[in-house]
Amino acid sequence: MARRLTAALELGAWWVALAGLWLVLIQTVDTLECGVGAGAALLAAYGGRAARRAAVRR
Amino acid sequence: MPAPVRRYALAVLPLTLLTGLYVVAHGQVSPGGGFQGGVVAATALHLLYIAIDYRALRRVRSVALFTLADAAGEAGYLLVGLGALLSGAAFLRNVLPYGTTGTLASGGTVPLLNAAVGVEVAAAVVVLLAQFLDQAIVIESADGSQDQGHTPQGGASGRTSEGRTPQGQKSAPGSEGGRR
Amino acid sequence: MNGWLAAACALLLVGFLPALLGICTGPVRRRVLAQNLATVLAALVMLLLSQGYARPSYTDMALVLAVLGPVGTLVYERLLGEELRASRPRPLVTRTMTVLGVAPVPAVVLPVCVAATPGRTTLKLLFIGCLLVAGSALCTRALTTPPGGGGSDGR
Amino acid sequence: MGGDLPVVVALLLVAVAGTAAVLARDPVRQAAVLAGLGLALALLFAVLQAPDVALSQLAVGTALTPLMVLLSVRKVRRKARSERREEHE
Structure with a gap:
């Protein structure tokens, strides 16, 4: 159970950071933009976590 | 590679992925599009090989999945074109309403085409580099x-x-x- | 031909041209260091052009460069590791390359931030600046760690 | 003349990088020069108001081209080394 919690925490941390970055990158902020940004941030967060786990696992 | 390079790579990889997705999504608003964003995203994935080692990349990249994604991106592009055909317009004609300019929705079907091309180009570059890497790296x-x-x-x-x-x-x- | 374009031309002639000549001549190690410097200068020129042509969308090019530049330099480190580390780096070269790679970034990013419309664009420019500084400093250090240093491959 | 000074400067850079790319003989050196040429071309496209083309050049020329060139160099060197080892046995 703890493992899934840390996984969710890491994904969440990455997601918040990347969604913030998305908001910084775009010009006009509207609902569609935020939706696409949330999806993209989730994808990138998953990629970041998978990369960290792949790098650490020996 | 030295430790700081590994940490840098693991920190920058998601940022590069997000930049790639940002470039894909805003193809019709600012310079960019499916191809440029797809290549940036694929290069992000290969940061694993460049900064850490090939085995780390192999754990994340399964060539079969990316070949499938390549085909799916291509199929997506075709389906969006056929969608226009089915709704009575010509192939690839825009059938979605034009939103306000400067926003994501302003392109009609163009953002969908950009997304399909983005997926396809990213997967194609990963598969292409997989061939290069398998050739160049041997026991x-x-x-x-x-x-x-x-x-x-x-x-x-x-x-x-x-x-x-x-x-x-x-x-x-x-x-x-x-x-x- | 406003001031920003003049600054861009000056940066191209004074900074990018020598870096380009550094890429085209000399030993492989110095070429890779010059390539790292050229990438940083190209990104800064993109920022100046975005201000000179009043097109905020040019900052996206600077963003892509800031993100991919260090990757391009690390490719040499990864595939030519042994060759690069064979020759010992002179500390003078290391210091000057680090300073050259890092100093121009604030010198360009800050004026552009001041001139650009405040708000999220300034955050974006600062983010690009941080990426440029981090990437350039890291690559210079990775390229010039002495053979005995932490530069063992693949670990 | 003042209006297109950036274009003239960018063309000069592309000329220098292009000549160097042609003169470079060793593939490893050529990979570095190609990266420099890619940057010069991207700057030229940006100055000529073609940001999409510049972005494509940046995306491909900064990290992908050197990676492919150097991987091919490694493959050719590995083949030459293994052939030399066969001759010794």
Whole structure:
């Protein structure tokens, strides 16, 4: 159970950071933009976590 | 690679992925589009090979999945075109309403096409580089020249690589103990 | 031909051209260091052009460069590791390359931030600046760690 | 003349980088020069108001081209080394 919690925490941390970055990158902020940004941030967060786990696992 | 490079790579990889997705999504608003964003995203994935090692990349990248994604991106592009055909307009004609300019919705079907091209180009670049990497990186355990990215042949990609040294590395996985 | 374009031309002639000549001549190690410097200068020129042509969308090019530049330099480190580390780096070269790679970034990013419309664009420019500084400093250090240093491959 | 000074400067850079790319013989050196040429071309496209083309050049020329060139160089060197080892045996 703890493992899934840390996984969710890491994904969440990455997601918040990347969604913030998305908001910084775009010009006009509207609902569609935020939706696409949330999806993209989730994808990138998953990629970041998978990369960290792949790098650490020996 | 030294530790700071590894940490930098693990920090920048998601940022590069997000930049790639940002460039894909805003194809019709600012410079960019499916191709540029797809290449940036694919390069992000290969940061794993460049900064860490080939095995880390192989764990994340399964060539079969990316070949499938390549086909799916292509199919997506076709379906969006056929969608226009089905709704009575010409192939690839825009049928969605034009939103306000400067926003994501302003392109009608263009953002959908950009997304399909983005997926397709990213997957194609990953598969292309997989061929390059499988060729260039082989087991060198015979003469002990430590090669950064060892890959036991016959791995996920399953192709034997002519680059293998003549001694035949069938026993390669067994002799992997010495290398990193 | 406003001031920003003049600054961009000056940066191209004074900074990018020598870096380009550094890429085209000399030993492989110095070429890779010059390539790292050229990438940083190209990104800064993109920022100046975005201000000179009043097109905020040019900052996206600077963003892509800031993100991919260090990757391009690390490719040499990864594939030519042994060759690069064979020759010992002179500390003078290391210091000057680090300073050259890092100093121009604030010198360009800050004026552009001041001139650009405040708000999220300034955050974006600062983010690009941080990426440029981090990437350039890291690559210079990775390229010039002495052979005995932490530069063991693949670990 | 003042209006297109950036274009003239960018063209000069592309000329220098292009000549160097042609003169470079060793593939490893050529990979570095190609990266420099890619940057010069991207700057030229940006100055000529073609940001999409510049972005494509940047995306491909900064990290992908050197990676492919150097991987091919490694493959060719590995083949030459293994052939030399066969001659010795």
